[in-house]
Amino acid sequence: xxxxxxxxxxxxxxxxxxxxxxxxxxxxxxxxxxxxxxxxxxxxxxxxxxxxxxxxxxxxxxxxxxxxxxxxxxxxxxxxxxxxxxxxxxxxxxxxxxxxxxxxxxxxxxxxxxxxxxxxxxxxxxxxxxxxxxxxxxxxxxxxxxxxxxxxxxxxxxxxxxxxxxxxxxxxxxxxxxxxxxxxxxxxxxxxxxxxxxxxxxxxxxxxxxxxxxxxxxxxxxxxxxxx
Amino acid sequence: xxxxxxxxxxxxxxxxxxxxxxxxxxxxxxxxxxxxxxxxxxxxxxxxxxxxxxxxxxxxxxxxxxxxxxxxxxxxxxxxxxxxxxxxxxxxxxxxxxxxxxxxxxxxxxxxxxxxxxxxxxxxxxxxxxxxxxxxxxxxxxxxxxxxxxxxxxxxxxxxxxxxxxxxxxxxxxxxxxxxxxxxxxxxxxxxxxxxxxxxxxxxxxxxxxxxxxxxxxxxxxxxxxxxxxxxxxxxxxxxxxxxxxxxxxxxxxxxxxxxxxxxxxxxxxxxxxxxxxxxxxxxxxxxxxxxxxxxxxxxxxxxxxxxxxxxxxxxxxxxxxxxxxxxxxxxxxxxxxxxxxxxxxxxxxxxxxxxxxxxxxxxxxxxxxxxxxxxxxxxxxxxxx
Numbered sequence: 348x349x350x351x352x353x354x355x356x357x358x359x360x361x362x363x364x365x366x367x368x369x370x371x372x373x374x375x376x377x378x379x380x381x382x383x384x385x386x387x388x389x390x391x392x393x394x395x396x397x398x399x400x401x402x403x404x405x406x407x408x409x410x411x412x413x414x415x416x417x418x419x420x421x422x423x424x425x426x427x428x429x430x431x432x433x434x435x436x437x438x439x440x441x442x443x444x445x446x447x448x449x450x451x452x453x454x455x456x457x458x459x460x461x462x463x464x465x466x467x468x469x470x471x472x473x474x475x476x477x478x479x480x481x482x483x484x485x486x487x488x489x490x491x492x493x494x495x496x497x498x499x500x501x502x503x504x505x506x507x508x509x510x511x512x513x514x515x516x517x518x519x520x521x522x523x524x525x526x527x528x529x530x531x532x533x534x535x536x537x538x539x540x541x542x543x544x545x546x547x548x549x550x551x552x553x554x555x556x557x558x559x560x561x562x563x564x565x566x567x568x569x570x571x572x573x574x575x
Numbered sequence: 576x577x578x579x580x581x582x583x584x585x586x587x588x589x590x591x592x593x594x595x596x597x598x599x600x601x602x603x604x605x606x607x608x609x610x611x612x613x614x615x616x617x618x619x620x621x622x623x624x625x626x627x628x629x630x631x632x633x634x635x636x637x638x639x640x641x642x643x644x645x646x647x648x649x650x651x652x653x654x655x656x657x658x659x660x661x662x663x664x665x666x667x668x669x670x671x672x673x674x675x676x677x678x679x680x681x682x683x684x685x686x687x688x689x690x691x692x693x694x695x696x697x698x699x700x701x702x703x704x705x706x707x708x709x710x711x712x713x714x715x716x717x718x719x720x721x722x723x724x725x726x727x728x729x730x731x732x733x734x735x736x737x738x739x740x741x742x743x744x745x746x747x748x749x750x751x752x753x754x755x756x757x758x759x760x761x762x763x764x765x766x767x768x769x770x771x772x773x774x775x776x777x778x779x780x781x782x783x784x785x786x787x788x789x790x791x792x793x794x795x796x797x798x799x800x801x802x803x804x805x806x807x808x809x810x811x812x813x814x815x816x817x818x819x820x821x822x823x824x825x826x827x828x829x830x831x832x833x834x835x836x837x838x839x840x841x842x843x844x845x846x847x848x849x850x851x852x853x854x855x856x857x858x859x860x861x862x863x864x865x866x867x868x869x870x871x872x873x874x875x876x877x878x879x880x881x882x883x884x885x886x887x888x889x890x891x892x893x894x895x896x897x898x899x900x901x902x903x904x905x906x907x908x909x910x911x912x913x914x915x916x917x918x919x920x921x922x923x924x925x926x927x928x929x930x931x932x933x934x935x936x937x938x939x940x941x942x943x944x945x946x947x948x949x950x951x952x953x954x955x956x957x958x959x960x961x
Contacts, residue, residue, distance in 0.1 A: 405869055405953040426873060433871025440957070444866040448584035458870045460577055505870075 352416055352512065352545050353379035353402060359410035360397055360568075371397045372568045375411070384539040384546040386556035389565035395549045396517060398565065402547060403436050403515040404428045416512060433461045437506030437544075441518035443498040445490040451477065451501045452486040458509045476504045480534065496527025503534060507544070514538065516548040520555045532558040578876075582883040586891075589856070593888065596852045600892020600936070601899065603845035604929050608900035609907065610838035611925040616916040617831055621820035623752040623918075626790040628688060630819040631783040631800055634810040640779035641809045648803055649783060654796040657786040659685040662762055666729035666738065668719075675715050677729070679762040686710075688786045691749040698723065698744030706764045709740035712755030714918075716745045718909060727758075734765055754918050785813075842932045849940035853885050857944035864948045865956025874949035878941075881948055885941035886934075893933030897926055 358375040361368045372394045379385055387395040400406040401413060404420050405428075413421050415435070423431055432438075445454045452473055459469045477483050480500040490498050499519060506514055516535065520528035536558050538544045548559060556562050564571040586593055631649070633639035640662075649658045664677035682703050686692060694702075694710065702708040711721060721727065721742055729738045740760050748755045762780070770777030787796050797813035804811045814822070824831065857864075864877045900921055908919035 400954055403869070405957075429868065429871050429873055432869065436869075438869050440866070444862065444869075444957075446581075446863060446866075448581070448588055453580075456577075457867075461871045 350381040351378045352381040352383070353377070353547075354412070354414040355379075355402075357411040358398075358401065358408050358413055360394070360401060360406070360408050370568055372401075372408075375570050377563065377570060379545065379547065381545055382539070382543045383561060384536070384559045385548070385561045385563060386559035387547065387549045387563050387565060388551070388553070388556050389571075392567075393565040394568040395565045399515055399517055399547060399549045402513070403438060404432045405438075433458060434509065435512045437509065437511040437514045439499070439502050439506050439514065439516040439519045441521040443490070443495075443502045443522075445498055445501055445505075447490050450487050450489055451482060451493065451504075454490070454501055455504045455508050458505060462509065472508055473504075476508045477501075479507075480504045494527070495523050496530055499523060499527065499531050500534065503531070503538075507538065507542075512545065514544050514546045516546065518550055519548060520550065520552060528552075528555065578879070578883065582880060582887055585856075585860075585880070585884050586887050592852060592855075596849060596888055597892045597895070599845055599848050600889065600933075601896040603841050604893050604896025604933065605899050605903055606841045607838045607932060608897065608921060608925055608929050609903060610834050610841070611928060612900075612904050612919060612921050613916075614831055614834055614838075615922050615925065616919045617824055617827070618821075619752070619754060619916070619918040621817050621824060623691070623754055624816035624820050625691075626793065626815060626817065627787055628816040629785040629787060629793060629797055629800070629813050630816050631785060631811045631813040632781065632819075634801070634812040637781065639809065640776075640781055641783070641804075641811065643778045643780050645804065645809075645811070646783060649785060649800055652796065652799050652803060654787050654789060654792050654799070655785055656788050657684055657687055659683075659688055659784045659786075660762065660780040660782065661685060661784055662765070662781040663733065664729075664731070664758075664760065664765070665733045666731045668727065668729050673719075675718075675756055675758055677758040677760070679734075679765040680759050682708075682761045682763065685759070685784065688784050691753045692746040692755075693749055694744050694746040702743035705741060705743050706761050707739060707741055708743035708761065710744040710746060710759045711742055712757050713745055713747045714755045715758060716742070718756070721745070734769060736768070738765075751920065752918075756916075756918065782819075784816075842936065846936045846939055849885065849888060849936050850943070852888070853881060853940045853944045856884065857881055857948045861948065861951060861956045862958075865951065865953045868953050868956070878945040878949040881945040882938075882941040885945075886937040889933045889937030889940070893929060893936075897929050900925075900929070 355375055355377040358372060359370065360372040361370040363369070375398065387398060389395045397406065401408050402415070404423070408421050412419065420428065420431060446457070449457070455473045455476060456469055459472065464472070474483065474486070477486055480503055482497060482500055482504065485493060485497060490501070493501065514535070519535070520531055523531060532555055535546055535548070539546050546559070548555070550556050633641050643660065646658045646660065649655055659681045661681070662679040664679050666677055667673070668675070686694060686699060702710050709727060716722065723742050723745060725742045727740050727742060729740065731738055746755065766777060785800070787793060793815050800813040801811050867877055868874065904919060904921045907913040908916070913919050
């Protein structure tokens, strides 16, 4: 029996430029199960990042239905969406998006500041998470003192420290060398396999996409087919 | 706590930019404080004036004098308690730049009108007994290193000749508002010399200083005094000591207004500089703010970060500026230029104005960048990466 986490039906997104509506996504229908690992692939401008942003609740659709864990997030206000993201979404960016003035420890602590955890509880979680990504010896290092692969692992730690329902990854290996990219993909697979995290990853890289259980192709804002 | 940590780390992120902005703020706050102190110094005489004292001068102009015998007729007017007189001496001590106010006064009772001048009784007596004696204020004595017994040579300008006075007393002020940069000598000593050289200028005085019984009757008593000398050769104009002092300030009102305007222009300029710094800062960090929003931080939190950073910059600059204003003002007061002011002290109101300016600079500088960063869409903000 499937346990659908993300329900997308006839989803549309368009931007207004001047007097014109520019459609970016058209009639997208897609279900993602809990514990799934899905790659969204497609050429530039195909709308894959836009779809990812909609699922992550950082953008709003202009049509259709987007329900996550039974909740229609397109109906949430900006403030409600921010709270929803804080407790449900872990975001991993292509360029890591770490705060350069904060140490690895402090960067991972950021999303926990929005929870009710005490300082000692936060410390326990951060140390455990940094240990999971193999950076317990780099806690007090600033991002510019870490390699790209290490920075992305800090970003992964920041994404999973709140134990979110979904991990959303936008080209997580796009800025990494082959070895680091492989490490990151293995880490994502492990998170999916051992912790059962639902992962949605946008990538250009077919090799990276193979790490997922499902591959979905998008072109010109439309869902083409599903691989694997 | 974390919010403050993030603000402080961000403030010192671009060290050179922060240092230059803070330096600009320090200069602006010091300049503002000094200019406000100049304005305060201008009004210092009026602010320390007593409401129980009247000043009578020639109705035509202060340049014209009045006969000293007017005093007897003034004494007879109802409400008048004591009448004394004083004359601007206007001499030069060594160099014209060593300016300080000098008055030839009635040694017998002038100081009875000014209880705020704290003079030792034996020193006052020594002054009264010595026709060439002088009483000087503490600040003036400190400025030139004078002590009791020193002979001070002064070259007369209004009363020509080389004069010598022996310091017989040094007075202190009752409080901070009391001016102690004056030099007083015997009017009789000056008058005798004048009468010998210019008989027609003898027994003429610049102003009468009058102590009244009831300050609430100052207007009536002033009218009565002026009525007493109506249609005489030297008609009088009597006013409260404060009004008399403000009359001097009014003569240079345009300068005071200009100084005030300049002091606020300085703040306006630094406000623009800090606003530009904050706008640049916010623009550079737009992706970071978008990331914070992705993590679930509210737009208000992002705006508060920018607001906090602007306030830290403003208070850091203002704090150093305010601390520096005091030694700078003191240095100016002891310089030849500062000698033109009887009192040059940074007032509490000036410090509060400096603090208010710092708050205004911080708030206004953060308004637009804070509002823009709070409103920027996450997807637009994230595009600034890479």
